[in-house]
Amino acid sequence: MSTCLACHQTATPVLNFGKMPIANNLLLPEQFNQEYFYDMAIAFCEHCYALQLLNLVEPDVMYHDNYTFFSGLSKNMTLHFQDFAKFVQQQYLAKEAKPFVVEVGSNDGILLQNFANQGMHHLGVDPSANVAAIAEQKGVKTLVDFFHEDVADKIIAEHGKADAILGANAICHIDQIGSVAAGVNKLLKPQGVFVFEAPYLGEIIKKTSYDQIYDEHVFFFSLHAVKNLFSQHDLELIDAYAQNVHGGSMRYVLAHKGAYPITDNVINKLEAEKQQGLTQLATFQRFAQNVAHSKQELVKLLTELKAAGKRVVGYAATAKSSTILNYSGIGPDLLSCIYDITPTKQGKFSPGMHIPVKPFDEFHADYPDYALLFAWNHANEIMAKETAFAEQGGKWIVHIPEVQILDLVTQ
Numbered sequence: 001m002s003t004c005l006a007c008h009q010t011a012t013p014v015l016n017f018g019k020m021p022i023a024n025n026l027l028l029p030e031q032f033n034q035e036y037f038y039d040m041a042i043a044f045c046e047h048c049y050a051l052q053l054l055n056l057v058e059p060d061v062m063y064h065d066n067y068t069f070f071s072g073l074s075k076n077m078t079l080h081f082q083d084f085a086k087f088v089q090q091q092y093l094a095k096e097a098k099p100f101v102v103e104v105g106s107n108d109g110i111l112l113q114n115f116a117n118q119g120m121h122h123l124g125v126d127p128s129a130n131v132a133a134i135a136e137q138k139g140v141k142t143l144v145d146f147f148h149e150d151v152a153d154k155i156i157a158e159h160g161k162a163d164a165i166l167g168a169n170a171i172c173h174i175d176q177i178g179s180v181a182a183g184v185n186k187l188l189k190p191q192g193v194f195v196f197e198a199p200y201l202g203e204i205i206k207k208t209s210y211d212q213i214y215d216e217h218v219f220f221f222s223l224h225a226v227k228n229l230f231s232q233h234d235l236e237l238i239d240a241y242a243q244n245v246h247g248g249s250m251r252y253v254l255a256h257k258g259a260y261p262i263t264d265n266v267i268n269k270l271e272a273e274k275q276q277g278l279t280q281l282a283t284f285q286r287f288a289q290n291v292a293h294s295k296q297e298l299v300k301l302l303t304e305l306k307a308a309g310k311r312v313v314g315y316a317a318t319a320k321s322s323t324i325l326n327y328s329g330i331g332p333d334l335l336s337c338i339y340d341i342t343p344t345k346q347g348k349f350s351p352g353m354h355i356p357v358k359p360f361d362e363f364h365a366d367y368p369d370y371a372l373l374f375a376w377n378h379a380n381e382i383m384a385k386e387t388a389f390a391e392q393g394g395k396w397i398v399h400i401p402e403v404q405i406l407d408l409v410t411q
């Protein structure tokens with residue numbers, strides 16, 4: 001038993017992944033013997049319905065000046081964030097003469113630049129100085145800090161209250177979520193909105209996408225969990241929209257209690273969650289069994305391919321891949337290397353299992369027999385780009401919703 005990070009009652013552990021490294025911490029050989037590991041596990045709270053990480057890693061171990069995740073590298077994500085910004089502007093900012101927009105966890109400014117480009121009053125808050133510096137270069141004003149109640153006070157003193165507070169795959173990263181909610185409550189104008197997106201629990205359960213679980217993802221939100229969590233700080237869930245990014249996300253819209261009516265979207269989705277069992281402990285115990293099965297299937301497939309003399313590589317050294325590789329014990333013997341687009345990852349080794357990470361040029365120069373697609377959430381974008389690989393007989397392996405080889409040529 002452990003204490004729920006959202007409501008402070010008792011949460012029940014449902015799945016233990018064993019020793020895990022920091023998912024975005026790619027390393028050089030001389031760093032192998034100092035690598036940081038922790039016991040990764042998740043727990044479900046039957047009181048507020050929050051699924052959450054246990055044994056949290058100190059934030060400054062994960063977010064630092066060498067942080068390697070840059071949101072702006074995917075074309076589809078750039079388009080998605082344009083759409084996100086347009087949604088907020090049209091729905092909630094149209095009547096404001098000079099709106100002020102704040103983003104929690106603004107990364108390299110990929111979302112906020114859509115507001116900055118129009119000369120709109122904005123401020124990003126992000127703890128990683130190196131990604132914040134890239135945002136500043138794009139003209140996105142950024143405060144290098146973790147967003148919490150005191151930072152909200154500081155922003156109010158310097159800029160006034162906000163018309164919109166945004167979060168894109170950042171709110172679910174914050175264990176001190178009570179302080180964030182209190183900060184949002186203070187910083188938001190009476191008619192202001194708090195709009196954030198996060199990978200959706202309903203999709204994780206449906207797809208057995210356990211690779212969404214790693215050190216940075218503290219919460220796996222459902223509408224039930226979001227509603228209960230923020231209502232403790234007088235914020236109300238007023239609307240919700242399913243999104244196609246990050247393998248299935250949800251956009252949540254919250255406001256001060258009573259400021260807006262609650263939409264049918266919220267009412268219908270809450271009912272659907274009950275039907276899916278997202279308020280039941282048994283659902284997560286079943287999920288744990290499905291995860292163990294997925295691991296067995298993947299190891300079996302890679303072992304068979306190796307025995308058949310096939311060359312299998314990983315495609316995209318994502319944070320998600322770290323969970324799959326370390327939980328399944330897949331190392332360089334089964335997966336010779338991982339190709340990735342991020343220059344700061346190339347030439348390094350994957351966390352924990354120490355698989356070499358190489359640039360895509362080498363993938364294109366010498367296609368392997370099989371490529372395990374770790375960035376499965378960008379599958380369409382990647383497969384459209386890598387048609388030559390499939391045309392030359394290369395095959396993609398995915399583990400979502402189950403472990404399988406995709407034969408694109410005959411499809």
Ligand SMILES: [Zn+2]
Nearest residue numbers: 004007045048
């Ligand atoms: Zn709870």
